[in-house]
Amino acid sequence: MSTLTLYTFAMSHYSEKIRWTLDAIGADYREAFLSPVFHIGPALGLGRRGRTTLPVLRTPEGAVQDSTRILLWLEHEGLLGPLLPSAQRERVLAVEDRFDAIGKDVARLLYAASFGVADDHIVKLWTDHATPLQSRVIRGGYPLIRWAFRRKLGITASGARRAQQRIARVVDWLEAQLKDGRTYLVGDHLTVADITAASLLAPLACPPQHAVYGEPAYRQGMAAALAPWAGRPAMKWVLDLYEAHRGTLPAGAVRQAA
Ligand SMILES: N[C@@H](CCC(=O)N[C@@H](CS)C(=O)NCC(=O)O)C(=O)O
Incomplete structure (x- = not known):
């Protein structure tokens, strides 16, 4: 066990x-x-x-x-x-911190673009692992839960614009690092710097190896939020890192539920 x-x-x-x-x-x-x-x-x-x-x-x-x-x-x-190599610990943790800082902005952007537009898809995502009773509560309470999310994350048009700008600054930073052709952000092998950067950007890059972001329905539901990032070298780096280090999920697979 x-x-x-x-x-x-x-x-x-x-x-x-x-x-x-x-x-x-x-x-x-x-x-x-x-x-x-x-x-x-x-x-x-x-x-x-x-x-x-x-x-x-x-x-x-x-x-x-x-x-x-x-x-x-x-x-x-x-x-x-x-x-997390001890010789590069501070550098790795600084990169981890930089990407953690845009996690809420990524969520803001996705919900701002999909609330009211792809509600069915969001309800599906929120209930995929729910019991039948939980599902009924989430479905019935969706307008209220959506309102609470808007409030908690500050999802407004200007909030989403600022989130987009903050993400863009970090994506620009990432692309500046990648200019010398490196694969890994710190040193010559995978560290939690790479894992954090790729995971936090994965909802925008949609790697096929991810059980949620790799689904066509997700890409469709979030299309408006994803469009500005498509084709950016940073997203290609995320996709390449997933390809190299994250294995393949069988289509439609989800990891074991509780
Ligand atoms: N600083 C936290 C942030 C985690 C976070 O924001 N998680 C979100 C999901 S992506 C969450 O749990 N939101 C629900 C809530 O805040 O109640 C961490 O690094 O774990």
Whole structure:
């Protein structure tokens, strides 16, 4: 039996960052997919920090909430190895921080473009791992949940514009790094800098290896938010990194639910 349980949303890019890291180190873990609204109790109860965010990693010593704190816990346990090399630790963590900082902007952009336009698709994404009762609650409460998301993420036309600008600055930075032809952002092998950058941009790049972002229905539902980024070298880098390091998912596959 696995000693680690990763609590996620299937579509969360911060969750993908930790899922990828655990896969890369060959960790024996089980993933528990939660659904919006129904994540609040487990996140508060496990995290014990008054926060409702996922991912949360339950470990034999207690639960760790927040993707960066999870990485630091894995490092402390000696599990990260070359993914966080001590000689380049500060540089790697600085890149991790830079991409974490645009995670909420990526979500803002996607929801701003799809609320009211692709609601059926969003409901599908939010209920894919829900029980029948949870599904009914999410469907029935969708207008209210959407309103709460708008408020929490500050989703307005000007908020989305500012999010777009902040993402563009980080994408420009990434492309400036890639100009010398490098594959990896720090050093000559995969680190959590690359995993974080690629995971946080994956909702915009849509790698086929991802169970949600690789789906044609996702690309269709989010088309307006994705259009400005298509063809950017940064997105190609994300796709190449997934291709090289993330394996292939059988079409329509989802990892085991809770
Ligand atoms: N700093 C956190 C951010 C995580 C985050 O924002 N997660 C989103 C999903 S992508 C979330 O759980 N949102 C629901 C909520 O805040 O209740 C981390 O790195 O784990």
